[in-house]
Amino acid sequence: MTTSDVNTVLASDFDGFRVQVDAEAERADIILGRPPLNVISMPQRDELRRVFEALDAHDGVRVIVLRAEGEHFSSGGDIKGFLEASPEHVSKLADNVAAPARCSKPVIAANRGYTFGVGFELSLACDFRIASETTLYALPEQKLGQIPGSGGSARLQKIIGIARTKHMVMRAKRIGGAQALAWGIATECVPDAELGSATDALVEELRGFSPLAQRTAKRLINDNEDAPLSVAIEMEGHCYSRLRASSDFREGVEAFHAKRRAVFTGK
Incomplete structure (x- = not known):
C-alpha cells in the first residue's frame, strides 16, 4: 500500500468509528464511536480491516490501540445485519476480524464494560488486552441459536483451553475483567479510571523496543x-x-x- 493509498483510507468517513493518529507518539487509535453500546455493523467490519491494513503500512505508526467511547467497548454485532447479509459476505467475517492479528505492529485492545460477540472477537485478535474492572467478556451467540463466527471460540480455546471455552461458548457465560486476567485472556486488569493511563503506559513501553x-x-x-x-x-x-x-x-x-x-x- 502506497503512502497515497494510506492517506486516502485514513481520510475516509467511517461507519461507527474514527481513527486518530498521533505522529509524535507514533501511535494510532481506532475508536469505536457508536455509544452507548458501540454495536458493530456489517460494513464496519470491512472498514476496520482496511484501516488496520493502512495503519500497518503507515511509517509514522509504531503501536495501534483499539478502544471505544463510553462505558462499553461493544455489545457485539448488528443482529439484523446477519439476516440481511449474503452467505459470501458472512464467510469473510472471520478474515476481517483477523486484521489485528495479521497486522505486523503491536495492537492493544482497551476494554471496559460489555465486550461481547464481535467486540470480544476483535479483542482476542489483538496482541494485548487491558481490561478495566467493569469489563464483561462474552460470546452469547448460543442465545440466538448460533455460534461465534469470526474466530471467537477458536482463539479463546487456544488461550483458556477446551473446558473453559465450552463454559463460555456453550453456556453463553460472561466473565469479568479479574477472572479474565486469572484465565490468561487479559494482559492486565485495572480500575476503570486507570484504563487510559494503563494503555498509554503499554504504548510507551512497546515504543521503546526495536x-x-x-x-x-x-x-x-x-x-x-x-x-x-x-x-x-x-x-x-x-x-x-x-x-x-x-x-x-x-x-x-x-x-x-x-x-x-x-x-x-x-x-
Missing part, C-alpha cells in the same frame, strides 16, 4: 502457535540469526555496554 524485533516476535509467535515444538524452536533460531545482522541489534548491544537508552530505527 520495531524490527517486535515485528519478528509477533510473526514468529503467531506462526508457531500450531507448530510442533521442534519446528517452533527451529524457526525461532532462524529469526534470531537474522536479527543478529540488524542495525537495531548492534545498537541494542552498544547501548547496553554504554549504559544508555537504545535508539532503534527498525533496520
Whole structure:
C-alpha cells in the first residue's frame, strides 16, 4: 500500500468509528464511536480491516490501540445485519476480524464494560488486552441459536483451553475483567479510571523496543502457535540469526555496554 493509498483510507468517513493518529507518539487509535453500546455493523467490519491494513503500512505508526467511547467497548454485532447479509459476505467475517492479528505492529485492545460477540472477537485478535474492572467478556451467540463466527471460540480455546471455552461458548457465560486476567485472556486488569493511563503506559513501553524485533516476535509467535515444538524452536533460531545482522541489534548491544537508552530505527 502506497503512502497515497494510506492517506486516502485514513481520510475516509467511517461507519461507527474514527481513527486518530498521533505522529509524535507514533501511535494510532481506532475508536469505536457508536455509544452507548458501540454495536458493530456489517460494513464496519470491512472498514476496520482496511484501516488496520493502512495503519500497518503507515511509517509514522509504531503501536495501534483499539478502544471505544463510553462505558462499553461493544455489545457485539448488528443482529439484523446477519439476516440481511449474503452467505459470501458472512464467510469473510472471520478474515476481517483477523486484521489485528495479521497486522505486523503491536495492537492493544482497551476494554471496559460489555465486550461481547464481535467486540470480544476483535479483542482476542489483538496482541494485548487491558481490561478495566467493569469489563464483561462474552460470546452469547448460543442465545440466538448460533455460534461465534469470526474466530471467537477458536482463539479463546487456544488461550483458556477446551473446558473453559465450552463454559463460555456453550453456556453463553460472561466473565469479568479479574477472572479474565486469572484465565490468561487479559494482559492486565485495572480500575476503570486507570484504563487510559494503563494503555498509554503499554504504548510507551512497546515504543521503546526495536520495531524490527517486535515485528519478528509477533510473526514468529503467531506462526508457531500450531507448530510442533521442534519446528517452533527451529524457526525461532532462524529469526534470531537474522536479527543478529540488524542495525537495531548492534545498537541494542552498544547501548547496553554504554549504559544508555537504545535508539532503534527498525533496520
